[in-house]
Amino acid sequence: MTFTRLVEGCCVTVVLPELALSGKATQSSVHANGIPYNAIDGNRASRWNQGSCIHTGPDFNPWWRLDLRKTHKVFSVIITNIVDAHSARLNGAEIRIGDSLENNGNDNPRYFTDHIPAGFTQNFQCPGMDGHYVNVVIPGRGEYLHICEVEVYENVALRGKATQSDRYEHMFGAAYNAIDGNRNSVFAADSCTHTDEQTNPWWRVDLLDSYIITSIKITNRGDCCPERLNGVQIHVGNSLEDNGLRNPIVGTIAAIAAGSTDTLSFTDHVEGRHVILVLPGINRFLTLCEVEVYGYRAPTGNNLSF
Ligand SMILES: [Ca+2]
Numbered sequence: 001m002t003f004t005r006l007v008e009g010c011c012v013t014v015v016l017p018e019l020a021l022s023g024k025a026t027q028s029s030v031h032a033n034g035i036p037y038n039a040i041d042g043n044r045a046s047r048w049n050q051g052s053c054i055h056t057g058p059d060f061n062p063w064w065r066l067d068l069r070k071t072h073k074v075f076s077v078i079i080t081n082i083v084d085a086h087s088a089r090l091n092g093a094e095i096r097i098g099d100s101l102e103n104n105g106n107d108n109p110r111y112f113t114d115h116i117p118a119g120f121t122q123n124f125q126c127p128g129m130d131g132h133y134v135n136v137v138i139p140g141r142g143e144y145l146h147i148c149e150v151e152v153y154e155n156v157a158l159r160g161k162a163t164q165s166d167r168y169e170h171m172f173g174a175a176y177n178a179i180d181g182n183r184n185s186v187f188a189a190d191s192c193t194h195t196d197e198q199t200n201p202w203w204r205v206d207l208l209d210s211y212i213i214t215s216i217k218i219t220n221r222g223d224c225c226p227e228r229l230n231g232v233q234i235h236v237g238n239s240l241e242d243n244g245l246r247n248p249i250v251g252t253i254a255a256i257a258a259g260s261t262d263t264l265s266f267t268d269h270v271e272g273r274h275v276i277l278v279l280p281g282i283n284r285f286l287t288l289c290e291v292e293v294y295g296y297r298a299p300t301g302n303n304l305s306f
């Protein structure tokens with residue numbers, strides 16, 4: 001499994017914007033008030049004098065660790081480097097994700113960040129790694145570790161509940177297949193949905209709570225008829241009226257290549273408990289091999305305090 005860098009935002013869960021914000025941070029040592037919490041304070045401000053970056057002492061193998069409080073399936077770790085002259089200190093840093101605290105969590109499965117330019121925010125994505133802890137460590141040398149923000153996201157659709165207008169011949173292509181965590185795009189692999197031939201067929205996932213959604217990834221069928229997704233409209237909102245189709249349209253699929261996964265990223269505020277994909281028209285089939293929803297739980301009175 002390898003992290004690939006993408007430019008778009010990703011994934012989620014928890015209390016204020018994402019997993020990291022509800023976690024608990026610690027690090028190898030603290031220098032100049034660069035406390036561990038500064039990397040999960042919800043602020044990417046990348047100048048040291050803005051008071052939102054961590055700073056260890058000149059430790060050998062300096063590390064910072066985030067305790068997510070339980071094991072999550074992590075899909076994205078976004079790291080913001082410091083903008084000052086010391087940005088090169090992060091060179092060679094590794095992300096480690098797993099459940100072990102052995103060697104302070106630095107022995108968990110490893111991913112290299114290689115180089116994050118000064119002041120830049122970089123998104124490291126993977127298909128989903130289980131971890132209670134997320135570490136950033138600089139191995140093999142004495143160094144100061146600076147990080148200005150670490151964000152951790154998961155695919156919230158995986159914990160949702162899916163439904164659709166009808167199954168193909170009333171028995172094939174279950175709605176759940178689009179949130180089974182598997183992008184396999186061959187219909188026979190039983191991981192894609194398939195409606196019957198209908199007018200305006202739709203598929204919907206109930207996230208069971210309202211989320212602020214940063215992106216949605218959609219995987220098209222690979223073994224047949226990729227054009228069937230052309231023109232699919234995506235609605236997000238809290239209403240189930242008209243099967244959720246009264247909610248605002250937040251995007252439309254122009255086309256997705258056969259077997260490919262495309263990302264719809266949102267810069268505007270997109271919030272809702274339900275994500276609905278509908279294919280307007282008559283005599284249509286709607287097939288989705290995976291729908292991933294990344295975001296974070298919409299803040300409420302309860303989860304604002306932690
Ligand atoms: Ca920060």
Ligand SMILES: [Ca+2]
Pocket residue numbers: 177178179180181182183184191192289290
């Ligand atoms: Ca699937």
